[in-house]
Amino acid sequence: MSTQPAPATPVVTMRAARIHDYGAPDVIADDVVPVPHPGPGEVLIRVAATSFNPSEAALRSGALRHVLPLPLPYTLGWDVAGIVTEVGPGVTTFGPGDRVIARLDTGGAAAEYVAAAADLLAPAPAGLPLTDAAAIPVAALTAWQAVHEHAEVSPGQRVLINGAGGGVGGFAVQLAKRAGARVLATASARSAAAIRELGADRIIDYTAQPLPADLDAVINLAALTPGAASALTPLIRPGGRLVSIATPIPAPAAVHFVTRNDAAQLARISALVGSKHLRVDIAESRPLRDLPEIHRRSEAGLTRGKIILHP
Structure with a gap:
C-alpha cells in the first residue's frame, strides 16, 4: 500500500467582500466566488490581510463614481499582503512561496485570494508579521x-x-x-x-x-x-x-496630487521597515467579516491609524 500523501484538493471557491451596488456599509456582502486564475504577467496571492483606507468608504458609497466608476460587483481592498501560490505565463520575478505586498489599483484584496500583476509587487518586509505588512502600500x-x-x-x-x-x-x-x-x-x-x-x-x-x-x-x-x-x-x-x-x-x-503606484518605491519602503528604520503602526486587527462595521465607524470619525483585516 502506498504511503504517499494524497494530493491536496485544489481550492476552487473563496470568500470575498464585494459590493453589488453603491450605498451604505450594509451593501458590503460576504460572497462565495471562484478563486481567480493568474493570467499572463500575473501571480495568484493567498491573502494574509488587507487594510482599510478611508477613501474606500467614499468608493463604496458612490461619492467617487464620476471619477472612479466601478465594475459591479466589485471586490474591495487596495492593500494586499500575502504569499504567492501560483504564477502566470511570463512571470520570472516572483515565485510560489514568496511573501509580497502590493497596492492593487483595481481592488480585489478583501478576499482569500487575489490575482495581481507581478510588476506591482514588492517583497514583504523581513521580520514583520505578514498581516501587518498590509498596512504599508497605499x-x-x-x-x-x-x-x-x-x-x-x-x-x-x-x-x-x-x-x-x-x-x-x-x-x-x-x-x-x-x-x-x-x-x-x-x-x-x-x-x-x-x-x-x-x-x-x-x-x-x-x-x-x-x-x-x-x-x-x-x-x-x-x-x-x-x-x-x-x-x-x-x-x-x-x-x-x-x-x-x-x-x-x-x-x-x-x-x-493623487498617489501613483510605484513598485520600486514600495520596495524601498519595505526595506526601511525591514531594517526597522520605519515603523508600521497598527491600530486594530479585525476579521474581514467586520469590514461593514469598520466602514460605519470611519464615516462617524471613530477610527484612527491603520486597521488590518484578515480573511
Whole structure:
C-alpha cells in the first residue's frame, strides 16, 4: 500500500467582500466566488490581510463614481499582503512561496485570494508579521510621494503634517523626520500619543491651539472646508510648499496630487521597515467579516491609524 500523501484538493471557491451596488456599509456582502486564475504577467496571492483606507468608504458609497466608476460587483481592498501560490505565463520575478505586498489599483484584496500583476509587487518586509505588512502600500506610498516628491522636505525645515492621525499621517511624520525636518503635527487626543511615538516634535490640538506660521512646508491630509483650506496658505513662508492629498487648496503654489503606484518605491519602503528604520503602526486587527462595521465607524470619525483585516 502506498504511503504517499494524497494530493491536496485544489481550492476552487473563496470568500470575498464585494459590493453589488453603491450605498451604505450594509451593501458590503460576504460572497462565495471562484478563486481567480493568474493570467499572463500575473501571480495568484493567498491573502494574509488587507487594510482599510478611508477613501474606500467614499468608493463604496458612490461619492467617487464620476471619477472612479466601478465594475459591479466589485471586490474591495487596495492593500494586499500575502504569499504567492501560483504564477502566470511570463512571470520570472516572483515565485510560489514568496511573501509580497502590493497596492492593487483595481481592488480585489478583501478576499482569500487575489490575482495581481507581478510588476506591482514588492517583497514583504523581513521580520514583520505578514498581516501587518498590509498596512504599508497605499498609506506609505502616499506619504513618500507627499514628503519627498511634492514637499521636497530637507534637513532643518519646519514641516506641518495636518491631519497626522490617519495611516498616511503616521508614515508622513516618520519620513519627514528621517529627512531631517522638525515635524509639527495636528492630531486629535485619540491619536496624539501614537503620533508622538512616531517622532513628531510637537503635537498641536487643532481644536484649541492656533496653527504655527513661517513653515517651510505644509502637508495636508485632512478633509477641510474651503475656508479652512484657504487658511493654510498664510502659514507658508515665501518659497515654501503646500501639498494636499485631500481637499484642493486654492493657491497658485499649492499641489494637490493623487498617489501613483510605484513598485520600486514600495520596495524601498519595505526595506526601511525591514531594517526597522520605519515603523508600521497598527491600530486594530479585525476579521474581514467586520469590514461593514469598520466602514460605519470611519464615516462617524471613530477610527484612527491603520486597521488590518484578515480573511
